[in-house]
Each structure stands twice: as C-alpha cells, then as structure tokens.
Amino acid sequence: MDSPASMDSPSGTPFDEPAYLPSRLPSAYSPLHTYELPKGADRHYQQQFADMYFTRLTKLRDALVQRASEAWDGFELGGERAHMVERVLDVRQGELCWVVGTVYMELGRKPNVLDDLSNEHWIAAPPPRETYVSQAGLDQMMLEDESGRLRVTGETLHSHYVTGCVLAALGTEKADGTFHVIATQYADLPRQPQRWEREDSALAKAKQAKPKREKAGKLAIVSGLEITGTPTNNVSFDLLLEYLNGEATGPPDQSKASNISRLVIAGDSLARSSPILSREDFLAQKEGTENDGFDPSEYRAMAAQRLDAFLAELLPTMPITLLPGSSDPANVALPQQPLHPTLFTQSRQYANPPAESNESSEGLDSVTNPWEGDIEGWRVLGTGGQTVEDLLKYVDSVKPIEVMEMMMRWRCVAPTAPDTLWCYPFQDDDPMVVRECPHIYFAGNQKRFAKRVITGPADQQVLLVSVPKFSVTKAVVLVDLETMDVELVRVGLWRRRRRGTVKVAVPR
Amino acid sequence: MAEENYKDYLAARVLTENRPITYRLLSRALKVNVNIAKHRMLDDFYTKQNAKKPKSVHCTYLVTGKKLSAEETNGGRRQDVDDSTMQSSPLMSSMPEPEESAEEEEDEEEEPVPTTTMVLVKEEELQEAKAEFKEVTSVHIYSLEPGPLEDLDMLSTCNAEIATEYSNEDPMERWRVYGSIHNPYIKRRTAKYAPAQTVAPKPVAAATAKPTAKPTSAVQAKEKETIASSRRGSGSEGNTSSRPTSQPRASSSTMKRTDSKPNLRKDKSDIFKSFAKAKPKPKEAEKSKESTPAATEDEQMEGMSEDEGDANDTPTVKFDQEKAAASRKDRAERQERLRKMMDDDDEEMLDAPTEQKDSQDASSDKAALSQSTEGDPPAVTSQGGRRRGRRRVTKKKMEKDKDGYLVTREEAVWESFSEEEPEPRKPKPAPKPVSTAKGKKAAKQGQGSIANFFKKA
Numbered sequence: 001m002d003s004p005a006s007m008d009s010p011s012g013t014p015f016d017e018p019a020y021l022p023s024r025l026p027s028a029y030s031p032l033h034t035y036e037l038p039k040g041a042d043r044h045y046q047q048q049f050a051d052m053y054f055t056r057l058t059k060l061r062d063a064l065v066q067r068a069s070e071a072w073d074g075f076e077l078g079g080e081r082a083h084m085v086e087r088v089l090d091v092r093q094g095e096l097c098w099v100v101g102t103v104y105m106e107l108g109r110k111p112n113v114l115d116d117l118s119n120e121h122w123i124a125a126p127p128p129r130e131t132y133v134s135q136a137g138l139d140q141m142m143l144e145d146e147s148g149r150l151r152v153t154g155e156t157l158h159s160h161y162v163t164g165c166v167l168a169a170l171g172t173e174k175a176d177g178t179f180h181v182i183a184t185q186y187a188d189l190p191r192q193p194q195r196w197e198r199e200d201s202a203l204a205k206a207k208q209a210k211p212k213r214e215k216a217g218k219l220a221i222v223s224g225l226e227i228t229g230t231p232t233n234n235v236s237f238d239l240l241l242e243y244l245n246g247e248a249t250g251p252p253d254q255s256k257a258s259n260i261s262r263l264v265i266a267g268d269s270l271a272r273s274s275p276i277l278s279r280e281d282f283l284a285q286k287e288g289t290e291n292d293g294f295d296p297s298e299y300r301a302m303a304a305q306r307l308d309a310f311l312a313e314l315l316p317t318m319p320i321t322l323l324p325g326s327s328d329p330a331n332v333a334l335p336q337q338p339l340h341p342t343l344f345t346q347s348r349q350y351a352n353p354p355a356e357s358n359e360s361s362e363g364l365d366s367v368t369n370p371w372e373g374d375i376e377g378w379r380v381l382g383t384g385g386q387t388v389e390d391l392l393k394y395v396d397s398v399k400p401i402e403v404m405e406m407m408m409r410w411r412c413v414a415p416t417a418p419d420t421l422w423c424y425p426f427q428d429d430d431p432m433v434v435r436e437c438p439h440i441y442f443a444g445n446q447k448r449f450a451k452r453v454i455t456g457p458a459d460q461q462v463l464l465v466s467v468p469k470f471s472v473t474k475a476v477v478l479v480d481l482e483t484m485d486v487e488l489v490r491v492g493l494w495r496r497r498r499r500g501t502v503k504v505a506v507p508r
Numbered sequence: 509m510a511e512e513n514y515k516d517y518l519a520a521r522v523l524t525e526n527r528p529i530t531y532r533l534l535s536r537a538l539k540v541n542v543n544i545a546k547h548r549m550l551d552d553f554y555t556k557q558n559a560k561k562p563k564s565v566h567c568t569y570l571v572t573g574k575k576l577s578a579e580e581t582n583g584g585r586r587q588d589v590d591d592s593t594m595q596s597s598p599l600m601s602s603m604p605e606p607e608e609s610a611e612e613e614e615d616e617e618e619e620p621v622p623t624t625t626m627v628l629v630k631e632e633e634l635q636e637a638k639a640e641f642k643e644v645t646s647v648h649i650y651s652l653e654p655g656p657l658e659d660l661d662m663l664s665t666c667n668a669e670i671a672t673e674y675s676n677e678d679p680m681e682r683w684r685v686y687g688s689i690h691n692p693y694i695k696r697r698t699a700k701y702a703p704a705q706t707v708a709p710k711p712v713a714a715a716t717a718k719p720t721a722k723p724t725s726a727v728q729a730k731e732k733e734t735i736a737s738s739r740r741g742s743g744s745e746g747n748t749s750s751r752p753t754s755q756p757r758a759s760s761s762t763m764k765r766t767d768s769k770p771n772l773r774k775d776k777s778d779i780f781k782s783f784a785k786a787k788p789k790p791k792e793a794e795k796s797k798e799s800t801p802a803a804t805e806d807e808q809m810e811g812m813s814e815d816e817g818d819a820n821d822t823p824t825v826k827f828d829q830e831k832a833a834a835s836r837k838d839r840a841e842r843q844e845r846l847r848k849m850m851d852d853d854d855e856e857m858l859d860a861p862t863e864q865k866d867s868q869d870a871s872s873d874k875a876a877l878s879q880s881t882e883g884d885p886p887a888v889t890s891q892g893g894r895r896r897g898r899r900r901v902t903k904k905k906m907e908k909d910k911d912g913y914l915v916t917r918e919e920a921v922w923e924s925f926s927e928e929e930p931e932p933r934k935p936k937p938a939p940k941p942v943s944t945a946k947g948k949k950a951a952k953q954g955q956g957s958i959a960n961f962f963k964k965a
Contacts, residue, residue, distance in 0.1 A: 024691035235664045246689035247542045249572040250646025316679040494627035494637045
C-alpha cells in the first residue's frame with residue numbers, strides 16, 4: 001500500500017497520515033441457552049400443550065400466592081374476610097376469596113381452524129386480524145387451573161389480561177356462576193441477578209480473582225432490516241453499515257461509533273423468508289392480490305446472500321448477535337432456533353464451527369428468539385417482537401412498551417403462546433417463564449421506538465426498549481451499558497418538508 | 509502514485525464514464541483511508557473541477573449531527589424531529605402520510621432520547637438541511653456524480669460494486685488500509701471451504717474431501733461399534749438401576765425358584781437364537797459390509813450440510829446419488845429383515861413362559877446347552893456388524909400365590925439379544941400365553957421352534 005504520507009495534495013499540503021480511529025471496545029458476552037430446543041430426534045411434537053400451561057402455573061403459583069397474601073391478608077368486605085381457595089372449582093358462591101389461575105380469553109375473532117375451513121367456502125374475504133377482540137360482545141374471560149375453568153367478570157379485567165398470563169384474582173362468585181373480580185395481582189418481577197453475577201460466581205468457583213473490568217461500551221440494537229431478494233437500491237442500508245464500521249462521518253462521530261461494542265439484530269433480517277406464510281400473506285396469495293411477483297414456494301438465495309454480505313462487511317469490525325424473527329428462514333414456532341450457518345457462507349467464518357461450540361462471543365453468534373444472555377455483565381433478554389405483536393391483538397389501545405412491561409410483571413415472555421402464537425410443545429419446563437429478571441429487555445420489529453425503565457418490588461430495574469423496524473424508521477437504538485442511557489441513530493436521505501408547514505413555503 | 513491516480517481515476521469515472529462514485533468506493537479503488545478519500549480527494553477534485561468549469565461535477569453531502577427538536581424549530585409538532593427525512597424512496601415521499609403523523613402525536617408523551625441523525629443531502633440543499641440541525645458534528649462529501657441525482661438510492665450501486673469487485677481482499681486488514689474501526693478481538697476461521705464469491709476451488713476441494721472421506725468412514729464404522737457397545741452397556745445399566753430397589757430383596761426371600769429360572773430361560777433362548785440366526789448371519793455380515801460404507805458416506809454428507817455445506821460438494825453429491833439410492837434400498841431391505849428378526853425374537857420371548865413349565869430333565873438339558881454358551885463373553889460380541897449379548901431387563905411377571913391371588917411382580921432378568929441397532933430394546937411386557945396360532949407360526953419357521961416341538965409333544 002502506498003504510504004499516505006508520501007502523497008501530496010495538489011495544493012501542496014501533504015496528505016498526512018490519518019489518525020486511526022480508536023479500536024473497538026471489547027464486548028464481554030456470555031449467552032445463555034435457555035431457549036434452545038433439543039436437536040434432531042430428541043425434538044418431539046407429540047406432546048399436548050396442556051403440560052405447558054400446567055408447568056407455567058406451578059412455576060408461578062408460589063410467587064403469586066405470596067404476593068396475593070401480602071396484599072389481601074386481612075382484607076375485609078362487608079364483614080367478611082378474604083381467604084385463599086386452592087383450586088378455581090373450589091370457589092363457593094357468595095364467599096369472598098381469592099384464587100390463582102391462568103387466564104384464558106375467549107375472543108370473538110381469535111383465529112379458529114374451524115372458521116378457516118368454513119371461510120374456504122366463502123366468497124367474501126374474512127376480516128383482517130388486526131385484533132382478536134370482537135365488537136359483538138362475544139368475548140369472555142376465564143380463569144383456569146388444572147381443576148377447571150371459572151368464568152370471570154369485572155370491568156378491570158378486559159383489555160388488560162391475555163390468554164396465558166397467570167394471576168391471582170380476588171372476588172366472589174355470583175349467582176350465575178361467574179366470578180366477579182374486585183382486584184388482581186400479578187407475580188411481578190422475579191429476582192434480578194447482580195451485574196456480573198454469573199461471571200463472578202464462575203470465577204469464584206475457579207478460585208480466581210475478579211478481573212478489573214473496563215468501562216463498558218454501547219450496545220446497538222437494530223431490527224427489521226427486511227432485506228429482499230429483489231435488487232432494490234437502498235442507500236440507508238449502506239449508511240447503517242458505514243456508520244457502524246466507522247467509515248462514514250467525521251472523526252468525532254467515528255470515535256463514538258467505536259464505543260459500540262456489539263450489534264444485536266433483533267429479527268426480521270430478511271423479508272418474507274419464513275417457511276410458512278403468515279395468515280395474511282396466505283389469504284392474499286389465495287386471492288391473487290399479491291402482484292409483486294412474490295412466490296413463497298420459490299426460495300430465493302439472493303436475500304440471504306445480501307444479508308451475508310452485510311454481516312461479513314461488518315463482522316471484522318464488530319461482533320454481532322443475530323436473532324431470527326417472524327419473517328426469517330427459521331422455524332416458525334417459538335422459540336425460534338438460530339438461523340442456520342449455511343445461510344451465511346461468508347460470515348460464518350467469524351463464528352465458531354457448530355461442531356465445536358454453540359456460541360461465539362467474538363464474531364457472529366446466531367441465537368434463538370427469544371434470547372437471553374449476559375452482555376457486559378447485564379442480563380439481556382430480547383425477542384424478535386412476535387410476542388408483543390400477538391399480545392397487542394388481545395387488547396385495545398395499549399402501547400407496545402406497556403405490553404412489554406406487563407410481560408415482565410407477569411414473568412412470561414410469550415404468554416399468548418401456545419394459544420395464538422406457534423410454540424414448541426414443552427413438556428417438563430416452560431422456558432417462556434422468566435426466571436431471572438433481565439436488566440435490559442428489548443423487543444424488535446415494533447412500529448415505533450420507545451423506552452421505559454420499570455422498577456420491581458425488590459428494587460429491580462429493567463430497561464425496556466421497543467426497537468423499531470429499520471426498514472421503516474431507519475433507526476438504530478444504542479444502549480449505553482454503563483449508564484443505561486438510550487440513544488437513537490437515524491440515517492436516511494434528506495428531503496424537503498412537504499407538509500403544510502412553514503418550510504414548504506420555500507420555493508423550489 | 510495515488511496522488512495522480514486519484515485525479516485521473518475520478519476524472520475517468522465521473523467525467524468520462526458518467527458514473528457516480530462514493531468516498532468508500534474511491535478508497536477501495538485506490539487503497540487509501542476513507543477519511544483521506546472523502547476529506548481530501550473528493551473535496552479537492554470537486555473544488556478544482558468546478559473552478560475550471562462550474563457545474564461540471566455534482567456532489568452529495570453526508571450531514572451528521574443533532575437535529576432541532578420539535579419546539580426549537582417553532583414549527584409546531586408537525587415539524588417533528590424525524591418525520592421528513594426517513595423515507596427510503598422518493599415514491600413514498602409524494603404520498604400523504606397521515607398514519608405516521610398520527611403516531612408521532614401519540615408519541616410525544618414519551619420522553620425524547622438523544623438522537624444522532626445522518627442524512628444524505630444534495631449540494632444545492634445543503635444549507636437548507638443544515639438549518640434543521642441544532643448541532644452539526646460533521647459534513648463531508650459522500651459522493652461525486654456528473655449531475656444531480658434523481659434518486660440518491662442510486663448511490664448504493666457503488667457499495668454493490670465494492671462487494672463484487674473488492675471482496676477478495678483480506679477483511680482483517682481492512683481497518684489498516686481503509687481506516688474503519690479496528691476490532692482487535694475478532695477471530696476469523698480460515699476458510700476451509702472458500703465462499704462462492706472468490707475463485708471456486710472446486711478441484712482442490714474435491715481432492716481434499718475425497719481422501720478424508722474414506723478414512724473417516726472406516727473410522728466411523730469402528731467408532732460406531734465401540735459407541736454402540738458402550739451405549740449398550742450403559743443401557744443395561746440404566747435398566748438395572750431403574751429397577752425398584754426393594755425388588756431384589758423380595759425375589760430372593762420369597763421366590764428362590766423363580767430366581768434361578770430366569771437365567772436358565774435366558775441362556776436357552778440365547779442358544780435358540782444362535783440357531784435361528786445361524787443362517788441369515790453370513791449374508792447379513794456381507795450386507796453390512798457393503799452397506800456400511802454407503803451409510804457412512806451418507807453421514808459424511810449430512811455432516812457437511814449440517815456445518816459446512818458448501819459449493820464444493822456439488823460434484824460429490826452427484827456422484828453419490830446412485831450410491832445413496834442403492835444404499836437407501838439396501839437399508840430398507842435391511843430394516844425389513846431386521847423387523848422380521850425382531851418378530852422372531854418376540855416369538856422366542858413368548859415361548860419363554862411355556863418353557864418355564866418344563867420338566868426337570870428338560871431344564872438340565874438346557875443347562876448343559878447353556879454351558880456351551882458360557883464360553884461366550886457375557887457382554888457383547890459383534891460379528892460382521894451384528895451384535896449379540898446379554899442385558900438385564902425388568903420384566904413383569906404374574907403368578908398365583910398360595911392364597912390363589914394373582915400377584916404381579918417385577919424382576920430383573922437376563923436376556924440375550926442380537927441386533928443390528930445398538931439401541932437397547934424396551935423391556936417386554938408381561939408375557940402373554942402363547943396362542944395356538946403363534947405356536948404354529950413358530951413351528952413353521954424352523955429352528956427356534958424345535959424345542960417347542962419337543963415340549964408340546
């Protein structure tokens with residue numbers, strides 16, 4: 001290579017040796033494998049989903065009983081003291097009591113395979129499933145446990161709870177057999193590990209001293225790259241790449257970019273590459289309204305190649321954690337398993353060979369969705385966003401960030417699985433139950449960016465981040481792993497404002 | 509030298525070929541640091557050319573900084589931080605976006621976060637764009653093009669060009685040459701199978717793949733055996749340990765007779781099995797000999813697709829297809845035979861209870877027979893791919909006790925087995941009384957039923 005110093009610019013000033021940018025900060029990273037399914041023949045699909053609900057309830061019951069008895073012990077209404085009832089069917093009419101159970105929502109527009117069958121014979125298109133809530137008052141809420149179901153009424157419940165969340169409900173059974181609820185309790189945030197807890201305990205076991213840890217960098221989270229197979233030009237995508245590898249912009253911004261110690265891609269990296277069509281796509285295809293030449297039966301390698309090229313460009317400069325999403329070529333049932341390394345012919349060279357290790361902390365780590373792991377000592381939990389999206393269909397006028405908060409408080413990452421979300425039929429365990437409270441919880445592919453810090457009863461603090469789709473918002477979220485401050489980086493093209501504001505008056 | 513080069517290169521590219529060039533592509537083409545490319549070369553060329561001949565070169569800037577927030581632009585909420593800049597295509601910008609603005613309004617209660625914005629701006633709009641920024645941290649020329657671009661997204665073709673033309677450079681050295689951020693922690697595996705983009709190393713790969721395939725298949729076959737045997741051992745152990753702990757005491761205290769019986773029974777069935785299998789064995793061995801390589805080759809392919817599936821296995825795949833088909837057929841046949849064999853075994857098991865009722869002399873006969881087999885190692889022997897041996901299984905046994913009640917007890921029993929698959933068989937359910945049909949069938953099938961013949965007579 002030519003030495004830059006030997007070059008003279010035409011104006012006589014020499015091209016001085018450019019100062020190299022500061023090196024990338026290290027990324028302390030140790031993924032957990034909570035959501036990995038057994039491989040090959042050990043993965044069975046014959047089990048009944050009832051087991052999942054059962055384990056979920058048993059896992060959360062103790063916490064709920066504790067919470068509820070703290071809240072309602074000694075609670076009196078009309079001279080009657082509230083007491084706990086073990087099973088939902090043991091509730092006696094007229095007694096003031098509380099009971100722990102799993103919510104089941106019977107909603108008028110929940111997808112139903114019988115409806116789907118009858119729809120085949122309809123001429124009119126079925127309504128799109130923006131929400132499962134029907135207007136016709138067909139919705140019912142029930143509380144169930146292993147003994148049976150109890151129909152629940154009470155204003156507070158509707159639009160706040162969804163199928164699969166476990167809660168304690170205080171109320172009385174009325175004459176018509178419904179349980180009128182006065183108040184509810186959720187399990188709230190579980191125990192939160194200390195920062196560096198896992199690393200420290202591992203070191204303590206190995207009788208090693210704790211290393212001096214440097215100041216942590218930032219975590220970049222992006223989702224919904226939605227790379228398509230058709231060669232469209234999208235310069236924003238290039239800008240993202242150039243920002244992250246520190247080539248674009250001037251030295252001050254470039255140095256800031258070097259503080260980003262890891263990139264997390266939270267799902268939907270490829271557009272429409274899911275092996276199974278979504279309900280909407282399927283209907284559209286059946287009606288032939290989809291006219292952009294998209295044929296799901298025909299696999300296009302182009303999109304995967306472009307993603308691979310993107311990753312391979314970026315990987316020499318920063319480590320990447322890659323979660324699959326609903327439109328990625330992974331299994332469709334939660335937990336989605338890591339995207340297969342064969343998709344990434346170039347970038348998998350930065351990953352440990354699967355035969356040796358199922359994690360690579362320095363290069364490309366293709367992980368599950370949901371995914372859990374420690375980054376810079378913090379517990380991070382993230383999903384590709386399907387869980388939030390599906391949950392939103394149960395409720396009216398609730399924001400994604402609120403949904404995320406409720407998920408944490410219910411201690412369940414995917415309460416609506418397996419009811420309306422595809423899910424692996426777990427038998428002995430429900431990993432969707434959050435055992436340890438994360439410090440950062442992000443959900444990808446949301447409409448808009450949002451963040452919130454929630455606190456728990458034992459001073460747990462969780463940063464919730466709803467990561468917007470990059471393909472729509474062109475935004476990357478940066479989380480400072482020292483201060484937990486959140487920043488946004490937006491890239492794009494500048495355009496003159498065209499709406500009815502002052503700026504539009506500028507003559508063109 | 510790069511110094512003259514860059515002028516010539518840019519002149520050729522922009523003025524002669526009329527193609528746009530980004531700082532990044534220039535840095536790749538001339539192998540210079542990106543910051544030199546954008547701050548010196550593009551800048552220089554742009555000013556020089558336009559000084560010579562105004563408007564001969566058009567440029568696009570990349571503006572980075574913090575945008576004014578909604579209040580500061582005093583344009584009200586409509587002039588929100590991010591609304592106008594983020595469309596990816598010009599088509600979209602011409603469309604009304606009612607939903608988006610509605611969402612923004614909703615969004616306003618959320619606390620704002622510091623936002624860095626990077627936008628591409630055409631030269632004639634630079635001042636206007638900068639006015640929207642509260643703080644501009646950097647402005648540099650992103651690209652040069654012969655004239656104003658209709659669609660800035662066109663610039664991504666430059667990056668596509670980088671991907672196709674400069675992909676064979678060492679990615680680990682990029683930071684040194686181009687000045688991107690260096691990550692000292694990254695590791696890169698040496699490409700065992702080079703990605704398709706670089707020169708396809710088909711002959712080499714094929715050559716290396718072939719020799720490795722052969723030895724490993726042999727090794728694998730061996731490994732299979734050892735693994736299988738060890739697995740078998742563990743399987744039997746698992747069986748014994750899963751047995752209820754109270755069980756041995758019960759059997760030893762109450763039923764001395766049944767205690768000794770199972771072993772006899774066991775040995776006997778072993779012998780019968782050896783009779784029964786005498787014929788199919790050589791054939792089987794032969795079969796397995798020719799089928800194992802095929803199977804392992806299959807495995808080889810599987811392994812590849814699992815981890816390292818690559819361009820270079822295409823030829824081998826083609827080559828293997830016939831073989832694979834053959835082996836598949838083979839395997840199907842083998843499976844069929846195995847299934848039949850299993851059926852045989854079952855019958856033998858079913859025979860067992862009847863043997864139990866044998867007269868004393870018969871059992872002594874058996875004992876004599878069993879002594880001959882005693883020489884066999886009690887564990888596993890494998891002959892020509894077939895494995896035989898003994899393992900301990902728990903069996904349910906129903907008996908009438910002295911009060912006339914039916915008592916079901918579980919007891920550990922040695923059982924011999926012989927099979928292709930190392931997979932331990934599940935303990936047999938309580939033996940059913942042999943139906944006459946079964947007996948007949950068994951008789952037809954030959955050796956195994958000779959004892960039956962004697963017994964029944």
